[in-house]
Each structure stands twice: as structure tokens, then as C-alpha cells.
Amino acid sequence: MSAGFELRNAGMRYGAVQVLRGVTLKFDVDRLTVLVGPNGAGKSTLVGIMAGLRERYLGECLFDGIEVRKWDRRQLAKRVSFVPQMVRIEFPFTAGQVVMMGRAPHAPGFFESELDLRAAEEAMELTDTLPFRDRDVRSLSEGERRRVILAAALAQSPQALLLDEPATSLDVRHQLDLHRVLRTLQQRGVLVVAITHDLNMAAAYADRVVALCDGEVVADGGPEEALRPDLLRRVFQVSAEVMRTNSGRPWIAYGE
């Protein structure tokens, strides 16, 4: 039995602005979950709360039955890993060193072990980042760097993987690779929750789509249920036609 997240009436306030309110959701490994919503809907805040990075959240957010803010940081980091939207690296770390940093919660000593090296290499294999493991991350393209960041999160050997727009800047092939990797992990028992703006990728790869708008959950269900034209109009303020691919998954065409 793998651990899951449970949010009860969770919210977040920055000063006078309440960016997230009344979120009651459960996440478990059975379904690969995707969060969608317009800019400013509260997606990143929600994932940040779950990752333990927003300790002043309102309501409850439990991981494995324990309030996230009560978890010991290292213990939580051994179980939950997070792929941020943007990482700016100022210093000449190699791609491999950045991936190896994912092992930090597992390697309390001064040097990493063989086991850490194997975990990092496996993560690099999965993300196709081995070819540039010795290059300075600052010299990589945006998409390559994103894959290195993803590899660092995978090297953390998490029970739960939270991703904030992991597909941004990836070329088509690596986007598909990414979704394959997420599916593989989910099948191995890792809880996967990813934010995306690509509704078609959500439709094609997610088991469950949660839509947020103005800080509230407005839809939660399978892609067919959550990505209906009326909902897309209301949430994203776009007209869209939902079509069907040959495999029977929804496909969204924007415009009248």
C-alpha cells in the first residue's frame, strides 16, 4: 500500500489575496492525475503545498496520514519529490551533479554511495540525459535542462512525484517520452500529479483531470468528464470542439 495525499478544505492566502480555497481532494497511485486551469488558478500553489514548500497553508493537507507541515523535512523529501516550473542555475554544476542532488535526502553523509550513483544513472537513462551528463547545465538548451531537473526528481526515488508543467520547452518526442515515463512510474506504484497547459496531452495520457479556476476545484474526473466544451468555455474562456482520436480518447480542437 503506497502513501497518498488527502486535502481537506485546503487553501492559501498571500496577504489579502486568497489564491486557493476549499480544496478537498484525494490523490492516490491508482490514477495518473493532471491539474489544469488558466494562469493564476492556484495550480502551482496547490502542488507547492503538497510538496511541503508552502507551510502557511490553510485547512489540512495530509501525506500518508500526517499533516505535511508536521513532516520532518528530510523524511518528506525521501518520499515526495517535486519538479519546479523553473530552475535557474548560476554555478557550473554538471548535469550529472544536478541529478545527483536528488539523492541528497537519502545520502546524509559527505560522499554518495554506489547505490546513489545507480539511482542517478537510472534516472538519467529514463530521461535521456546520459549523453550530456558531464556538460555544464548552463550550456544546455532549455528542454535539455528541464529533463535534467526531471531526472533529479526521479533520482530521489519518490513515492509521490509532483510536477509543475514538466512538458514546457520539450520537443514532441521528449514530451511523449515524459508521459511514458510518468505512466511507467505510476504503474510501479508512484503517485504522479502533474500540472499542464496542454489539454490534449492531458486528454491523451491522464486517468484523471482536476480543473482549477480562481482558486477552486471546478471539475474532477476522467478526461471525458473534465474536458467538456461547456467547461472549457467557462474555465478557459475558449470555444473548443471535443473530437475523438482513433483510439477513442478525446481530442480538443480550439476555435469555432
Add this chain to the structure above:
Amino acid sequence: MASERLQPRRFRTALAISIVVAVVVLFLAPLAGPTHIDFAKVAAREGPDFDVMISLRLPRVLLAMLAGGCLALAGAVFQTLLRDALATPDTLGISSGASLGAVMAICFNVGRAGNLPVVWVGALAGSVLVLLLVLGIAGAGERMSSFTLLLAGIAINSMCMALIQFVHSVAAFTQSFSITRWLMGGIDAVPYPTLAWLAALVLPAAAVVLMRAPAWNLLAVGEEWAAARGVAVDRLLFTGYLAASVLTAPVTAITGPIGFVGLIVPHALRLWLGADHRVLMPCSFLWGAALLAICDAVARVVLAPAEIPAGVITALLGGPFFMWLLRVRKRSIRI
């Protein structure tokens, strides 16, 4: 072999080279100076050679090495704390606080405070005050971040600089000369007990910094990055600022402000060794020690018997060396 996992062997190689360099400098630097020193006579404890060596040259070289090592290591810490490769021990006000304290002590001509030169006491008091102010402002309210630390530090730094100029402008003529001279920074022979006290203050701080090297790696990428990997970021920022201040303040109190070592050494070593703080930080200490001892040796030889402030030599020698390093950078030298 892949380089992402820090090999104990690679760690030892880089460290061994740096130690050898530092030891060679420790033996050769005392020989440089206006009067020739015969090593054989020193070994035989004979004549003026032995006295000059033991009471002048050696303590001076030891002070230069201790100061250089501390400033270089503190520079590496500040650069990581602020994720800014241009940060130095001066950025967050600690050394300008020390300067302000020293300048006031000179201006008001307090004489001696007990056994210690009052300039040292003033400088230490100034940097402790800055330390408390910056931590108080940065730590107030929300949790501490690099950003609040930077804002508080820079604000206090500029205030100290302004106050130094104010005090300088109202100082009498002879004091004004002493102030100018102090602000140039420089290494002088100090008694061995002073060296022992200095070492007792700064070496534990250096050890704390070095032991946290894996956490510095995470913080160097980002605060959330570190937090998501199990680091208590506000506590680490506090530790870093405190330890780097303990490395900077007593050194500055004794030598006056010496620039450039804290900037150039970590930078140059990053080009050679990469960014892994587990190698970068101990090597920064050793190379900083070697660099400042060499610069101080040059400072007392070039215009002998007159002396040039060591800080001037550091910038004049270090600058061109650094530009050369940047030029060869493309060929990326690695162990």
C-alpha cells in the same frame, strides 16, 4: 568515470594539490623581504636571521594565510547564500561594519582598551552590530530568504560606507591619515597569542562551513530546490551568514579590509574544479591562504624597504590572472 558522484579519489587529489601549494608557500613566503634570510642559520637558531624569521616574518605569513583562507572561504559562502557569483565578504556589510568601528576608534582616539588595540575592538564591535542588525531585519516577520538577507545587508552596507565617509570628513588631519592607511588594509606581524586567538575564532567557523558542503550545493541551485530535498533553508541561511561573518570580522579587525581574495579565489577554483562545494570550499581556503601570503610577500619586496598594502597587490596580481583564466576557460581544465 562519471563525474557527478564526487569520487573520494578526485576529492583527495584536488585537496592534496592545494595542501602542497599552501605548504610550499608557508615555507617560501617568509624568505621574501628586505633583508636576506639564511635558512641554515634559522635552523641553527643563530643570529638576527632567526629572530627576524620567528618574530617578524613567520607570524606575518601565518596571519596572511589565515586571513586569505578565511576571506576566500567566506566569499564562497556569500556567493552561495546569495546565488550571486559577484558576492564577496563585503557585500552584506560585515567588513564595512568593521571598518566603521575601526575608523571611529581612530577618530575618537580612544587609545588602548585593556590589552587589545582599540582599533580591533572597535572593528569587532562594528561588525557584531552589523551582524545583529542584518539578521534582525532579514529574520523579522516572514522566514528568512536570500532576498531579505541581500536587501538588509546592502542597506546596512551603504549606511556604514556613508558613516565612514562622515567620520573621515570630520576627523583631524593626522587621524585622517591613519584612517586612510587603515582602510587600505595590510598585513603586519602580530604576536603569536593573537594568532592563536584568531585561529580559535575562525577555524571552528570554517569547520562548520565545510561540513555543510552538501547543503551548500543544494542552496546554490535554489532555496526551494534545497527545501524540496530536505534542507531547513532559513536555518542554513542563518548558519551561513553567521559563520561567514565570524570568518570575516576578526580578520578584518586585524588586517583592515582586503578585497578581491574573497571574489577571485572561489571564482578561479570553480573554473578549475567545477561548482561542487565539497571540493570548492576546502580548496578555496587553501588557495586563499596561499594567494594572500604570496601577495603580501610581493608587497614587502617590490619597493623595499617601503611596503605596498597587500590589498593593492591582490587586485593588481589577481586581476590579470583572473582575466587569463577566463580566456583559457573554454579549454576547461579538469582533474
